[in-house]
Amino acid sequence: MINGLNIGIILFLIGLYGVITNKNLIKVVMSLSILGNGIVLFFISSGYVKGSFPPIINPGVENIVDPVPQALMLTMIVINLCVTALALTIIVRLHKEFGTLDLEEMK
Amino acid sequence: MIEHTPIILLVTPLLAALIVSIISLVSKTKSIQKIITFISLCLPFFYLSILFQELSGGVIEYSIGGWTKPYAITLVIDELSFALILITSIVTFFCFIYSTKCMKENSGKFYFFFLIMVMGLYGIFLSGDIFNIYVFFELTVISSYILITFGDERASLKASIKYLIIGSIASLFFLFGVGLLYAETGLLDIEQLSKNIHLIDSQTQIIIFTLFLGAVGIKAAIIPFHTWLVDAHSTAPSPVSAVLSGITVKTGVYIFIRVFSLGFTLQNLNEIIMVLGAITAFGGVIGALIEWDIKRIIAYHTISQIGFIVVGIGAFSTMGIAGGIYHIVNHAIFKGLLFLCAGSIIYTTGTRDIREHGIGKTMPVTLITYIIAVLAISGVTPFNGSVSKSLIESSVLNYPIIWLILIFTSIGTVASFSKILYYSFMKVPKKYKSQQKYQEAPFSMQLPMIVLALLCILLGILPGLWLDNLILPATSSLVAGNSNIHITLIKPLYVLKEWIIVLFGIILLKVIITRSRDIDKLRELISKFKLNISLFLMIVTLVIVSIILGALN
Numbered sequence: 001m002i003n004g005l006n007i008g009i010i011l012f013l014i015g016l017y018g019v020i021t022n023k024n025l026i027k028v029v030m031s032l033s034i035l036g037n038g039i040v041l042f043f044i045s046s047g048y049v050k051g052s053f054p055p056i057i058n059p060g061v062e063n064i065v066d067p068v069p070q071a072l073m074l075t076m077i078v079i080n081l082c083v084t085a086l087a088l089t090i091i092v093r094l095h096k097e098f099g100t101l102d103l104e105e106m107k
Numbered sequence: 108m109i110e111h112t113p114i115i116l117l118v119t120p121l122l123a124a125l126i127v128s129i130i131s132l133v134s135k136t137k138s139i140q141k142i143i144t145f146i147s148l149c150l151p152f153f154y155l156s157i158l159f160q161e162l163s164g165g166v167i168e169y170s171i172g173g174w175t176k177p178y179a180i181t182l183v184i185d186e187l188s189f190a191l192i193l194i195t196s197i198v199t200f201f202c203f204i205y206s207t208k209c210m211k212e213n214s215g216k217f218y219f220f221f222l223i224m225v226m227g228l229y230g231i232f233l234s235g236d237i238f239n240i241y242v243f244f245e246l247t248v249i250s251s252y253i254l255i256t257f258g259d260e261r262a263s264l265k266a267s268i269k270y271l272i273i274g275s276i277a278s279l280f281f282l283f284g285v286g287l288l289y290a291e292t293g294l295l296d297i298e299q300l301s302k303n304i305h306l307i308d309s310q311t312q313i314i315i316f317t318l319f320l321g322a323v324g325i326k327a328a329i330i331p332f333h334t335w336l337v338d339a340h341s342t343a344p345s346p347v348s349a350v351l352s353g354i355t356v357k358t359g360v361y362i363f364i365r366v367f368s369l370g371f372t373l374q375n376l377n378e379i380i381m382v383l384g385a386i387t388a389f390g391g392v393i394g395a396l397i398e399w400d401i402k403r404i405i406a407y408h409t410i411s412q413i414g415f416i417v418v419g420i421g422a423f424s425t426m427g428i429a430g431g432i433y434h435i436v437n438h439a440i441f442k443g444l445l446f447l448c449a450g451s452i453i454y455t456t457g458t459r460d461i462r463e464h465g466i467g468k469t470m471p472v473t474l475i476t477y478i479i480a481v482l483a484i485s486g487v488t489p490f491n492g493s494v495s496k497s498l499i500e501s502s503v504l505n506y507p508i509i510w511l512i513l514i515f516t517s518i519g520t521v522a523s524f525s526k527i528l529y530y531s532f533m534k535v536p537k538k539y540k541s542q543q544k545y546q547e548a549p550f551s552m553q554l555p556m557i558v559l560a561l562l563c564i565l566l567g568i569l570p571g572l573w574l575d576n577l578i579l580p581a582t583s584s585l586v587a588g589n590s591n592i593h594i595t596l597i598k599p600l601y602v603l604k605e606w607i608i609v610l611f612g613i614i615l616l617k618v619i620i621t622r623s624r625d626i627d628k629l630r631e632l633i634s635k636f637k638l639n640i641s642l643f644l645m646i647v648t649l650v651i652v653s654i655i656l657g658a659l660n
Contacts, residue, residue, distance in 0.1 A: 005290075012279075012283065016276075016646065019272065019276060019642060020639055020642045020643050020646070021639065023639070025268065028272055032272070032275050032276070032279075035275075035276070035279050036279055039279055039282050039283055039286060042283070042286050042290075043286050043289075046286060046289060046290035066293075068289075068295075069286075069289065072238055075238075075242060076241075076282060079242065079245045079249075082245075082249060083245070083249060083271070083275055086249060086252060086253070086271065087268065087271050087272075087275075090252075090256070090264060090267055090268045090271065091268065093256075093264055094264050094265070094268060097260075097261055097264060098261075103265070103268070103269070103637075103638055104637055104638075106265055
C-alpha cells in the first residue's frame with residue numbers, strides 16, 4: 001500500500017537509521033530533518049480525504065479536508081527549522097573549537 | 108481581569124524577555140535587566156495567590172481568544188499543575204538571585220533565554236491539549252540547549268549538541284504519538300482523549316504507548332534513555348543546572364503522568380513501568396558512586412531520584428502517585444539546593460574534582476546547607492525527602508524485589524553524598540597543608556541556599572501543607588479510590604530503618620575508598636558508550652517493551 005501514512009512512517013525510520021549510523025554531525029542533522037519530514041507527511045495524510053475540497057468556507061462546499069493537521073504542521077515546521085538552525089550554529093562553533101565534525105574525535 | 112490570570116501568568120516572562128533583549132541592545136548597564144527579570148519572576152507569586160483562591164471552586168479552564176470548547180486552545184489549571192507551577196516559581200526565583208552574582212558576563216543574553224525557559228515551563232504545566240505541550244516543551248529545551256553553552260566552554264558545547272540530537276528525537280517521537288492518537292480519535296484535548304482512548308484497538312495502543320515511553324523516557328532520563336543528562340547538567344552553569352535538574356527533567360515526568368492517566372487499557376503496564384523505574388533508581392546510584400566530579404555525582408542522582416518518582420507513578424495507587432508528585436516537589440528543592448552548593452564550592456575553589464577541594468570549616472553556610480540537603484535526599488526524618496520516600500516505598504510493599512532495590516538505592520545515595528562530604532569538606536589534600544584560606548561565597552549566593560534549606564525542613568515538618576491542599580486533591584482526580592492518607596510524622600520503625608540505611612551507606616563509603624582503583628576501571632568502561640550505541644540501545648529497549656506488551660495482551 002503506497003499512501004502518505006506509510007511513506008511517512010518509512011521516512012521516519014530512514015531518519016532514525018541515519019541518526020544512529022552517521023558519525024558526521026551535519027549528516028545527523030540532515031537525518032533529523034528527514035525524520036521530521038516523515039512526521040509532517042504522516043500528519044497531513046491523516047487529515048487528507050480523497051476527492052474533497054480545501055478548507056475554505058464557500059457556500060455549497062460540504063466535504064472538506066481536515067484543517068487541524070495542516071495548522072499543527074505549520075507550527076511544527078517552524079520549530080524544526082529553529083532546532084536545525086541552532087544545531088548548525090553549535091556545529092560551526094564545535095568545528096572552530098575542535099577542528100572535526102565527529103563527536104567521538106572531540107577530546 | 109481576574110479571569111485572565113492564566114494567560115497573564117504565561118505572558119509575563121515572555122514580555123520581560125522581550126524588554127530585557129531590547130534594553131541589552133541599547134544600554135550596557137546590567138542593573139536594569141536584573142531589575143526587570145526580578146520583577147517578572149516575583150509577579151507569578153501574586154498571580155498564583157489569585158489562582159489558589161479560584162482553584163477552591165474547581166478546575167480552572169481558560170480558552171485563548173474566547174473560542175468555544177472544542178476549537179479553542181485551552182489552558183487548564185488543576186491541583187497538579189498548580190503545585191508544579193508553584194515549585195517552578197520558587198526554584199527559578201532563587202536560581203535567578205543566585206545567578207546575579209554567579210554569571211558575570213553575557214547577562215542580557217542569559218536572562219533572555221532564562222525567561223523564555225521559565226515561560227516554556229509554565230506553558231507545559233498550563234496547557235490542556237497535547238500538541239501545545241509539544242510546542243512549549245520545544246521552547247523550554249531550545250532555550251536550555253543555549254543556556255548549557257554558557258557554562259564551561261568546550262565540554263558544554265559537546266554536551267549541548269548531544270542533548271540537542273537526543274532531545275529532538277524525543278520530541279519527534281512524542282509528535283508521532285500525538286499524530287497516531289489524532290489519526291485514531293481526531294482529538295487533541297487531554298480531557299476528551301481520556302474518555303475516548305479505550306476505543307482504540309490494543310495493537311495501536313501498544314505502538315502509541317511505546318512512542319510516548321520513548322519520548323518521555325528521554326525527557327525524564329529513564330535508564331537506558333539517560334545518556335544526555337549527565338553531560339548536559341554537569342557542564343551547564345550551576346544556577347542553570349539547578350533549574351534543569353529541578354524542574355525541566357520533571358516536565359518529562361509530568362507528561363508521563365498525564366499520558367499514563369489517559370487510561371490505556373493494556374495489561375501489565377504498571378509492572379513494566381515499575382521495573383524501568385527501579386532500574387533507573389539503581390543505575391543512577393551506581394553512576395554516582397564511581398564519579399569524582401562533584402556536579403556529575405549530583406547529576407547522576409537526578410536520574411536515581413527520577414527512578415523513585417517513576418516507581419511511585421507506576422504503582423498507580425493513591426499512595427504511589429501522591430508520593431511521586433510530592434517527591435517531584437521535594438526533589439526540585441533539595442536538588443536545586445545541592446547544585447547551588449556545588450556552584451558555591453566551584454566558585455570558591457575553581458575545581459570540580461572533589462579530591463582537590465579541601466575546604467574544611469572555611470565555608471560554614473555551604474557546609475550546613477549541604478548537610479541539610481544530603482539528609483533530605485537520603486530520606487532521613489524530619490526532612491522532606493523522608494515523607495515522599497516512605498510514601499513511595501509503602502506503595503510497592505506488594506513487590507518485595509522492587510522495594511529491596513529502592514532500599515539499596517538509598518544506601519548508595521548516602522554513600523555517594525558522604526563521599527563528597529568526606530573529600531570536599533573533611534579531608535585536606537597534602538599539597539594544601541599550608542592551609543590556604545577560602546572565603547564563603549557572596550551573600551546573594553548564600554541567601555537562596557539558606558531559604559531552600561529552610562524549605563527542606565519546613566516541608567518535612569509540615570507535610571500536610573502541600574499534601575492536603577494540593578497533592579491529595581490532584582491524586583484523587585487521577586486515581587479512583589479513597590484519598591485518606593494519614594501521615595504521622597515520626598514512626599519509630601521508619602526512623603530506625605533510615606538510620607540503619609545511613610549506617611550501611613557509611614560502611615559502603617569505606618569500601619569504595621579502599622577499592623578506588625577498581626572504580627576507575629568501571630568508570631572507563633562506562634565512558635566507552637558512545638552516542639550511536641546509546642541511541643541504538645534506546646531503540647532496542649523500545650522494541651523489547653513493545654514485544655513484551657504484545658505478548659501479554
